[in-house]
Amino acid sequence: xxxxxxxxxxxxxxxxxxxxxxxxxxxxxxxxxxxxxxxxxxxxxxxxxxxxxxxxxxxxxxxxxxxxxxxxxxxxxxxxxxxxxxxxxxxxxxxxxxxxxxxxxxxxxxxxxxxxxxxxxxxxxxxxxxxxxxxxxxxxxxxxxxxxxxxxxxxxxxxxxxxxxxxxxxxxxxxxxxxxxxxxxxxxxxxxxxxxxxxxxxxxxxxxxxxxxxxxxxxxxxxxxxxxxxxxxxxxxxxxxxxxxxxxxxxxxxxxxxxxxxxxxxxxxxxxxxxxxxxxxxxx
Amino acid sequence: xxxxxxxxxxxxxxxxxxxxxxxxxxxxxxxxxxxxxxxxxxxxxxxxxxxxxxxxxxxxxxxxxxxxxxxxxxxxxxxxxxxxxxxxxxxxxxxxxxxxxxxxxxxxxxxxxxxxxxxxxxxxxxxxxxxxxxxxxxxxxxxxxxxxxxxxxxxxxxxxxxxxxxxxxxxxxxxxxxxxxxxxxxxxxxxxxxxxxxxxxxxxxxxxxxxxxxxxxxxxxxxxxxxxxxxxxxxxxxxxxxxxxxxxxxxxxxxxxxxxxxxxxxx
Numbered sequence: 001x002x003x004x005x006x007x008x009x010x011x012x013x014x015x016x017x018x019x020x021x022x023x024x025x026x027x028x029x030x031x032x033x034x035x036x037x038x039x040x041x042x043x044x045x046x047x048x049x050x051x052x053x054x055x056x057x058x059x060x061x062x063x064x065x066x067x068x069x070x071x072x073x074x075x076x077x078x079x080x081x082x083x084x085x086x087x088x089x090x091x092x093x094x095x096x097x098x099x100x101x102x103x104x105x106x107x108x109x110x111x112x113x114x115x116x117x118x119x120x121x122x123x124x125x126x127x128x129x130x131x132x133x134x135x136x137x138x139x140x141x142x143x144x145x146x147x148x149x150x151x152x153x154x155x156x157x158x159x160x161x162x163x164x165x166x167x168x169x170x171x172x173x174x175x176x177x178x179x180x181x182x183x184x185x186x187x188x189x190x191x192x193x194x195x196x197x198x199x200x201x202x203x204x205x206x207x208x209x210x211x212x213x214x215x216x217x218x219x220x221x222x223x224x225x226x227x228x229x230x231x232x233x234x235x236x237x238x239x240x241x242x243x244x245x246x247x248x249x250x251x252x253x254x255x256x257x258x259x260x261x262x263x264x265x266x267x268x269x270x271x272x273x274x275x276x277x278x279x280x281x282x283x284x
Numbered sequence: 285x286x287x288x289x290x291x292x293x294x295x296x297x298x299x300x301x302x303x304x305x306x307x308x309x310x311x312x313x314x315x316x317x318x319x320x321x322x323x324x325x326x327x328x329x330x331x332x333x334x335x336x337x338x339x340x341x342x343x344x345x346x347x348x349x350x351x352x353x354x355x356x357x358x359x360x361x362x363x364x365x366x367x368x369x370x371x372x373x374x375x376x377x378x379x380x381x382x383x384x385x386x387x388x389x390x391x392x393x394x395x396x397x398x399x400x401x402x403x404x405x406x407x408x409x410x411x412x413x414x415x416x417x418x419x420x421x422x423x424x425x426x427x428x429x430x431x432x433x434x435x436x437x438x439x440x441x442x443x444x445x446x447x448x449x450x451x452x453x454x455x456x457x458x459x460x461x462x463x464x465x466x467x468x469x470x471x472x473x474x475x476x477x478x479x480x481x482x483x484x485x486x487x488x489x490x491x492x493x494x495x496x497x498x499x500x501x502x503x504x505x506x507x508x509x510x511x512x513x514x515x516x517x518x519x520x521x522x523x524x525x526x527x528x529x530x531x532x533x534x535x536x537x538x539x540x541x542x543x544x545x546x547x548x549x550x551x
Contacts, residue, residue, distance in 0.1 A: 132479040148480050149435065149463040231464025231475070232440060245467070249368035250442035 045263065052260050053253040060257040068235040069243040070261065076151060076239060077219035080158035081166075084215050088166040089208070093196065095167070096174035107171075111164045118161055122228025125157060129229075153230035154237050158219035165218050169211030173204035210273055217269045221262065328526045329357040333379055335370040336362055337386035337513065338468040339409065339445065339486075342493040343546040344384065344534075350542070351533050358526050366443040366468035374399055374518070381527035384515040384534070386469075387444035391514040403516035405551035406535050407543045410510045411445075411452050412488040413501040414476045421482035426503055429483055430458050437475045437484040440465035444511050445472070449485040451509035473498065487511075492547040512551055 026034070053060065060066065095107045113121055129136040131146045140146050147153045177200060185195045201208070223241040230237040232246065240262055247255035336344050341364045348360035363370065363380070367390040374380050375397040383400065385391040391403045415423050421434045429436050438460070439446035446465065453460050463481060466472045472484040477497040491500035515534055521527040533539050540550070 126478060126480060130478060130480050227467065231437070232466060233462070233464050237464065246440055246442065246465075249366060249372055249440075252372065 048256060048259055048263060052256050056253060057257055057260075060254045061261070063254070065234050065238075066243065066254070066258065069238050069240050069258070072151065072154070072235065072238065073220055073240040076154045076158055077162075077216050077222075079155045080162055080219040081212055081216040083155065083159045084163040084166045085208075085212060088163045088215075089170055092167045092170040093174055093200075096171045111168055113161050114164045114168070118222065118224030118226075119228050120224075121160055122157060122225035125160060125225060125229040129153075129156060148229055149231045149233065149237060151230075151236055154226055154239060157225040157229045158222045161222050161225050162215045162219040166211040166215040169207055169214060170204060173207030173211075174200070177203045213269055213273055217266065220265065327357070328355045328529050330523045330526055331359040331361055332381040332521070332523050332527045332530055333361050333363060334382040334384065334530065335374060335378070335380040336364055336382075336384040337367045337370070337444065338364050338470045339386055339490055340364065340384055340513070341470065343489070343543050343548065346542050346546075347534060347539055348530075350538070351530055354533075355526070355529065360530060364470075366439075368393075368442045368444075369467075379522055380518055381521040381523055382515065382517055382531055384513060385444070386513055387447065387511050388514055389447070390444065391516065394516075394518075399518050399520065400516040401519055403514035404531075404535060405512045405514050406539070407513040407548040408510050408551050409448075409487045409489055409513065409548055410508050411448055411485055411503055412491045413503060414473060414484045414486045414491050414494070414498040415482065415501060416476055416479045417496060417499055418479075419499060420479070423483045423501060425501070426452070426456050426507065427458060429485075430460050434483060435481040436460060436462045437464050437466055437472045437481040438462040439469055439472055439486075440467060443468055445469040445485075445487060448487075448509045448511045452485065452503060452507060455507040455509060489547045510549070513548075 091110065095103060095110075125133075126148065127133050129139070129147050131137065131140050131148065136147060147156060181199050181203065182195050185199045186192070190198070220239075221241055222239070223245065226237070226239060227242055227245075232238050232242050234243075238246070240258060244255050244258045244262070247258060334344065334348070341362075344362060344364075348362060351360055352358055363373075363378075367385040367387055370380075370383065371385065371390040371393045374383055374394050383391070383394055384406075385394075385403075386409070388403075388405070391400065394400045395403065413423060413426065413429070415421070421428070421431075423429065423434065428434060438449050441447065441450065445468070464475065466475065469486050469490055472486050473490050473494055475481045476484040476486075477494060483501075488500065491498060515531055517524065517527045517531045534543075544550075
């Protein structure tokens with residue numbers, strides 16, 4: 001039979017195991033609110049799935065207005081992302097590298113649309129680029145072009161709201177990027193522009209992609225600035241979120257179906273972003 | 285492992301932020317004000333939530349203030365918006381005490397949902413053309429709106445002002461392609477007042493309420509269309525006594541005189 005001192009030894013190891021286990025367990029004052037928080041965020045999504053008119057889905061999604069809205073959304077979000085890349089990346093570089101006084105104030109101001117209610121952004125856009133706006137008036141006088149109620153207006157509204165997402169992501173990467181490579185390239189005789197093009201941009205590649213996807217997703221979901229600045233007309237300015245809002249008042253089932261499409265796109269964006277985001281996190 | 289969990293959370297939060305931002309609606313959804321405990325005494329007290337069509341904003345704001353003065357201790361909180369949107373909110377369980385719609389159709393929606401039993405019509409309204417004060421496109425009559433150079437804003441087809449405006453164009457045998465279909469009548473009026481469109485078709489009461497910000501052009505009576513405004517206390521109104529008193533007040537002679545002063549017609 002076993003000796004007398006062995007059971008206590010086993011007991012000790014069990015105690016130790018329990019201690020480790022209890023240290024790993026989530027304490028309830030954290031676990032309970034965490035569970036409630038997770039439920040709060042997930043239950044509405046479940047509601048969308050439970051109430052979705054699965055059988056009527058093909059009929060609703062084949063509706064030409066729905067397809068128009070989807071096409072317009074994809075097109076304008078992509079155009080807004082392209083504009084954001086062209087203007088936002090250089091701006092992010094200036095914000096990250098410039099030593100000029102007041103650059104931090106500029107950074108705060110250009111990222112303001114992140115926190116500004118989009119409807120306020122729409123009103124501001126009307127007052128700037130509307131037919132009676134401070135710049136829009138000149139545009140109308142000189143060229144006869146007016147932006148509100150056009151697809152170009154949708155792209156402008158989306159760019160205004162979404163570009164800051166790209167700027168903050170890319171600016172962070174510019175700051176975190178190893179300057180050693182750039183300096184090495186510079187000492188080998190490369191001009192600043194060449195360094196930017198051949199060294200800096202490849203260095204921040206993953207962040208650039210993550211920022212562009214975030215920007216695109218935000219543009220795709222834009223509602224407030226779009227309906228305020230670009231109005232609502234099927235096929236021209238009615239993007240998916242506007243179509244969801246309008247449908248909710250006349251055909252709630254269609255609204256749920258449209259929401260489902262946007263949900264699928266959002267999930268795809270999250271899934272696509274996960275790896276990229278981690279890479280840049282590690283690089284920082 | 286820990287890092288990946290953290291970054292995943294960050295991405296998830298960012299994603300949900302994106303999703304959240306997109307749903308910021310422009311209707312002034314009333315924050316359900318916690319109503320004061322309803323006392324058992326017959327005296328009226330507490331808060332009521334009145335869901336009313338956007339076109340009723342000026343008249344009902346006045347009526348609400350007069351009602352609060354007549355019954356100290358009561359508070360009338362308004363949620364103005366497109367009737368169709370309000371009806372959807374009510375059938376989805378929004379805590380409304382009174383619903384005043386700009387069309388019988390949206391009231392019927394609430395009746396068939398079981399939230400209301402017997403609505404009463406209290407006013408009617410006809411359409412008018414609203415143009416910016418300087419009338420940049422020289423609009424003088426309904427047919428001017430169909431010119432390709434004239435930018436026109438209408439209400440979207442689900443809301444009563446959109447339905448009624450469509451009737452006007454059908455009556456006049458005109459085909460109009462607007463540049464935008466706004467979510468409610470006040471949004472149309474704003475686009476006109478800002479000069480972003482050359483004209484909008486709105487209720488005559490909205491032109492009156494906008495004062496000098498827009499100019500009204502009368503639509504001939506033989507082609508004009510009207511909409512009726514029904515009101516009802518909800519069967520499950522959280523503060524039923526005060527809600528019924530407010531409904532009665534809107535239907536009273538005092539209520540009618542405020543509505544008439546704002547250019548509403550009798551039902």
